[in-house]
Amino acid sequence: MGGDGKVFTFAQVSEHNHRKDCWLIINGKVYDVTKFLEDHPGGDEVLLSATGKDATDDFEDVGHSDSAIDMMDQYCVGGVDVSTIPKITKYEPPTQPRYNQDKASEFIIKLLQFLVPLAIFGLAIGIRLYTKSS
Numbered sequence: 001m002g003g004d005g006k007v008f009t010f011a012q013v014s015e016h017n018h019r020k021d022c023w024l025i026i027n028g029k030v031y032d033v034t035k036f037l038e039d040h041p042g043g044d045e046v047l048l049s050a051t052g053k054d055a056t057d058d059f060e061d062v063g064h065s066d067s068a069i070d071m072m073d074q075y076c077v078g079g080v081d082v083s084t085i086p087k088i089t090k091y092e093p094p095t096q097p098r099y100n101q102d103k104a105s106e107f108i109i110k111l112l113q114f115l116v117p118l119a120i121f122g123l124a125i126g127i128r129l130y131t132k133s134s
């Protein structure tokens with residue numbers, strides 16, 4: 001079939017996202033795999049879940065065989081205008097809260113661990129001195 005002449009936008013391809021009409025984007029090409037869904041050795045669910053996005057990584061992660069790649073041509077219906085593919089949103093890890101406050105309270109606890117026994121000791125000496133003189 002080939003059909004390499006047609007160029008679709010990402011939005012147009014994304015509409016073909018169900019069992020009766022399933023298109024995939026792999027390496028900038030568009031594949032109508034509707035008739036292949038039932039025959040796909042990896043199952044139809046993975047193909048359906050690969051619609052509406054650039055499925056290149058999904059396809060390559062599986063490590064498809066050469067014969068699988070040879071099969072693709074017969075389902076190709078055209079290309080996708082790559083400028084219409086939404087950029088992969090970069091994952092930004094949430095910024096770690098700074099534990100300054102915890103460090104401050106840690107410091108106060110250490111200070112108290114030192115000061116409280118000192119105060120008790122001081123009090124004991126004070127009482128001793130007081131009781132001695134009276």
Ligand code: HEM
Pocket residue numbers: 024031033040041042043046047049050055058059062063064065066067068069071072075
């Ligand atoms: C036109 C597109 C595709 C064709 C022609 C195709 C063809 C094949 C073929 C022939 C196999 C058998 C194993 C092999 O020969 O490598 C296979 C397995 C598989 N494919 Fe695809 N595939 C396509 C797209 C995809 C996509 C987009 C995904 C992922 C979302 C996918 C996921 C899988 C998985 C999970 C297996 C099963 C591997 C296993 O069970 O060992 N395929 N595919």
